[in-house]
Amino acid sequence: MTVYDYAVLVFYFVYMLAISWVFRKFVTNVSDYFRGGGKAVWWMVGGSAFMAAFSAWTFTGAASKAYTDGWPIMAIYVANAVGFVLNAVYFAPRFRQLRVITSVEAIRERFGRVSEQVMMWLQIPLSTLQAAIHLNALGVFFAAVFGLDLTWTIVVTGVVVLVMALVGGSWAVLAGDFIQVLILMPVCLAVTVLAILRLGGWDGFVAGLPPSYMNLGQIFTTDFLGLWCVAMLLKQITSTNNLFEAGRYLAVKDGRHARWAGYLGAVLFIIGIVIWFLPPMAAKALGLDLGAMFPGLGKSVSEASFIAISQVVMPVGMLGLLVSGIFAATMSGMDSGLNKNAGIFIKNFYQPLLRPNATDAQMLRLGQIATVVLGIVVIYISIRMAEFKDLGLFLLMQRVSILVAVPITVPLLLGLLIRNTPPWSAWSTVLVGFFGSFFVSSFFTPEWGASFFGHTQPLTPASREYWIQGFQFFANVALASVWFVGTKLFWNRCSATYRAQVDAFFVQMNTPVDFDREEGAGAANDNRQSATVGWLSVAYGAFVCLLAFIPNTLVGRLAFLGCGGVVLLIGGALILTSRRTPHPS
Template identity: 65%
Template sequence: MTLFDHLVIAFYFAFMVAVGVVFRRFVTDVSDYFRSGGKVLWWMVGSSAFMVSFSAWTFTGAVSKAYADGWPVMTIYVANAVGFLLDALYFAPRFRQLRVITAVEAIRLRFGTVSEQVFTWLQIPLGVLNAGIWLNAIGVFFAAVFGIDPRLTIVVTGLVVLLIALSGGSWAVLASDFMQALILMVVCAAVLAHTLARIGGPAAFAAVVPPGHLDLGQVFTRDFLGLWCLAMLVKQIHTTNNLYDAVRYLCVKDSRHARWAGWLGAALFLVGIALWFLPPMIARTLLPELGTRFPQLAHPEEAAYIAIAREVLPVGMMGLLASAIFAATMSSMDSGLNKNAGVFVKNFYQPWLRPQATDAHLLRVGKLATLAMGVLIVATALEMNELRGLGLFRLMQRVGILIGVPVVVPLFLGLLVKRTPPWSAWSTVLIGFASSLVFSRLLTPDWAVRTFGLEGVLDSAEREYWTQSAQFFANLLTAGTWFLLTRLFWPQTSGADRARIEGFFQRMHTPVDFEREEGPTAARDREQSLAVGWLAVAYGTFIVLLAAIPNPPAGRLTFLASGAVVAAIGGWLIRAAPRPPANDGERA
């Protein structure tokens, strides 16, 4: 990267810290800090929900599959879009209608205090582990591709995320996610446009990429690919629509805005599929020897997106792309950090240690918990170098299947099936973990070859298709069956538990009337629209100024167009901000 690229990255980090400072004044209590008081507009929640649904792994591990095999990896992201569509159609409004500060509070309402503590102490370490994996992965990747010390990347990225979450809490997290979504999509659109221009335009795409990369018939001809696609669809629906991940909609203003946020998330994923995966598919033909370009990478195909971007982008734009890749990880980290700190404070510290604590005290403890978990995530990432041997694609998918699936099954089914006893959730997790241990050893690719009488030897992709899909469906069927069987014990459920569960479902199905519940002056529509709008205008102006970097006319035009789009969206938010009441104009 050039000096210009490094300056762009430095500005990006400074800008993200500034976002946290801007939204510091929005935080007045614990509800503001952990769920923005339930006052956020749909466009900020939808973009944040979109951003936290993936990490930099998309630009490394997932891209490597698009480079090597073509379309199958897109299944995961189509499934994400389907999950968001289900949010818009059903789940998102109901999540907001739970009217809780943390998702684990909703778990307590549905399954009781024992399940509350089980999921608290499952999710906090799992959240730290996942964030450590993401942070370590981006450190290792940037070290190999750009020659940046991985420890420096880990520490700086972790510090910036921590500052964002500490300063402005959930408000700053959501605003930074919106800005990062803008940057990400605009830069990726530039990569796609320049890549298509390099091959002669969109019409040449089908002729350039390897034929197998677009062959949908592989579902019927390649061993276990169809099974894997189905597994990914069902898996992402569960991981998008469950009680714990309901946290993404707890902060939205009302039921209507929650539904719109779901529509926005689905649309962004559908657009993202083209932006993220068409360039590496083209790179397979234009840059067939990534191993010689990146000999230091154990899996050179993980650099496919960076490689094609280097080939086509103007000077300075790689800094924006690096910022976008940072954004993909930072958005997942800051949301997870804020979420886990909220769970610790509201679901352990307050009920068990300080039941009479004041709101101001809980806010201080929340910031201390955020600081402690941020430091722990950075320390975890610094100690994870031994995980480099397993490709990022396999690592993330296996962690999600072996650990994540047993956790989300009861939190998904618990929204749809009412008459299960309180212990149905934590017992399902135990059964799911046990099935993970058993089936990961039994349902091997070699077992599949013997059992199904397959001819020949499975290639590495087919072995991975079988491993992931078999383990997923084994976990899903075992855990799901157990959860449904617990309905047999509903008659033994106490009257108090039945009343609590009935109250949970009644609350979940009661639409939010914001003005009646929060008060006519509680909304912060104008303030958030103006704050984010001016931030977008500022960053868009910065991108426009990058057109001064020495580049061919097409390169300068790319900066002008990209900056104009970001600034225009900011201008739209400013223009759309509600006018203040006549007697409150001075506050505007």
């Protein structure tokens, strides 16, 4: 990277800290701190939900898959878009209508306190460790590609995220994620356009790729690829439509805003499919020697395909914007995780079990302390993670997350659709699914699948992974679903109190939110949100436009003006909206 790129990175981190300082005044109570007080508008929540749904892995591991195999990786992101559409059509408004501060509170209202505690103590450690893994992976990648110090990359990124979540709470997280969308998407679009132009247009791009890269028909010819694509579609639908993910939409004003937030997430994922995966495929078409460009990455060199094509086609200084966007992808998942986990600890453990009479001020202060502790833990684990790589921790955690995630999401999705199940149906389904997962992974190997379906040719590494992920998903879902539905047989043995609680849960979930009546018209701050984010966007857009003065070709200067212009345009539109909307703030 050049001195201009480093300057852009420094500006980016200072700018993110400024967002938290600006939004600190939006926080007045626990609800504001952990879910924006249920006042946020759709575009801010939709942008945040989108950013939290992926990480820097999109630009490393997923890009590597696009570089080596072509289109199949896009199936996961198509599935994400479908999941968000289902959010918008059905689930998102109902999530908001639960009227809770944390998603685990909704689990308690649906399944009772035992399931609440089980799910909470599964969620906090796993999501904390996942954040640490993402942060470490980001540090390792940038250390190898750009020669940045691993420890300092982790510490600086982690501290910036921690300060944002600590000072501004969920408001800073929401606003920061939305503005990061404005930074990331135009820059990725610029990379895509410049890469296609370098290849002489679309025809040159396609001609430079192996035929299979754009051949959708291989879904019927490649071993287990069709199974994997269907599994990924259903997996992403379940992972985006369950009670844990209710947290995405608890911050919005009402069901209408929740619905539009879901649609925005879907649209952004559809755009992302193009601008995230055509560049690494363009690196393949150009025949870039990734090994020579990044000798420090070894066997993982294909993970640098997105960065490689960016270095080749981007003007001087724009790589810093792209790296900022990749940092943003990891930061968004980490900051929402810190804020969400702190809220879960306070509202689902500290208050109900330790201090039932705790005041709002006490919970807010302890929530800030919990945020600091969680942030330090994430940073510490990330730094120490390098020492554990020889023990296979990364692979181990990936497998554990696959084995645990599906059994958790199944009851939390089915519990929204099926009423008459006992309180133990949720946590018992998790246990059944967990142990069933180990059985499936131990006995139904790729070799067993090949033999069962009569495949005589040796399986490729890709086909083996398609089987492992695809079959395990379907087996896990089948086991967990059968068990959960089977618990309906015990509904009549449930207490009258519990049955009344479940009925109340569904009545609440299906009752639209009347914001003015429930919160008071004076509680709305739509104009303030639009104006604040608008001016912050204008500031960043102006900065990007000024980068056009960096010595570059005309195309390079126009790329900066195009990216900055998009941010300026959206920021200006938000400012105008804040002045025209006659709603009290």
